[in-house]
Amino acid sequence: MGKVKILDKVFEKNIPFETIQENVKRIAGEIYGDYSGRDPLFLCVLNGAFMFAADLLKFYPGSCEISFIKLSSYSGTSTTGEVKTLIGLDEQIRGRDIVILEDIVDSGITVSHLVEDLFRYTPGSIRLASLLLKPEALKKDVMPDYIGIEIPNDFIIGYGLDYNGFGRNYKDIYKIVE
Numbered sequence: 001m002g003k004v005k006i007l008d009k010v011f012e013k014n015i016p017f018e019t020i021q022e023n024v025k026r027i028a029g030e031i032y033g034d035y036s037g038r039d040p041l042f043l044c045v046l047n048g049a050f051m052f053a054a055d056l057l058k059f060y061p062g063s064c065e066i067s068f069i070k071l072s073s074y075s076g077t078s079t080t081g082e083v084k085t086l087i088g089l090d091e092q093i094r095g096r097d098i099v100i101l102e103d104i105v106d107s108g109i110t111v112s113h114l115v116e117d118l119f120r121y122t123p124g125s126i127r128l129a130s131l132l133l134k135p136e137a138l139k140k141d142v143m144p145d146y147i148g149i150e151i152p153n154d155f156i157i158g159y160g161l162d163y164n165g166f167g168r169n170y171k172d173i174y175k176i177v178e
Contacts, residue, residue, distance in 0.1 A: 023148035028059035048103035071132035108140030
């Protein structure tokens with residue numbers, strides 16, 4: 001599929017599944033290199049990072065746990081700038097090594113809010129793994145420790161990313177056609 005229509009927008013294929021998988025595997029290896037012999041808690045940020053988290057854990061050879069948190073700062077194709085925690089964390093994180101799994105870091109507002117919240121629970125460490133990074137869109141001083149692919153400031157869907165809830169199911173990543 002070269003192009004897809006989601007609601008009122010058209011998107012064209014931008015990052016093929018094979019490229020995504022190569023980067024997810026590389027990130028899993030980098031994390032394992034840093035946490036080998038330890039038991040990190042992977043914290044998947046829902047809904048967008050569910051595919052990234054599932055695939056990353058398939059490639060991660062070490063002992064670990066996974067949990068999920070749901071945050072929201074988007075409406076349509078733009079960020080609202082206001083972060084709401086929708087589903088909280090119920091694992092004990094004091095002294096734990098936390099690796100946040102994000103689908104994309106663009107403005108940095110959501111992940112900055114999450115890291116601030118997590119530090120209140122005195123984890124041993126917090127690192128951030130993001131499949132995608134939009135350096136041009138950063139508004140907060142947040143740089144992922146593990147980055148899959150740097151992309152321009154295009155609106156994208158697929159591989160967990162959505163437009164108003166739709167388009168998460170595509171295995172490739174598509175960018176909006178203006």
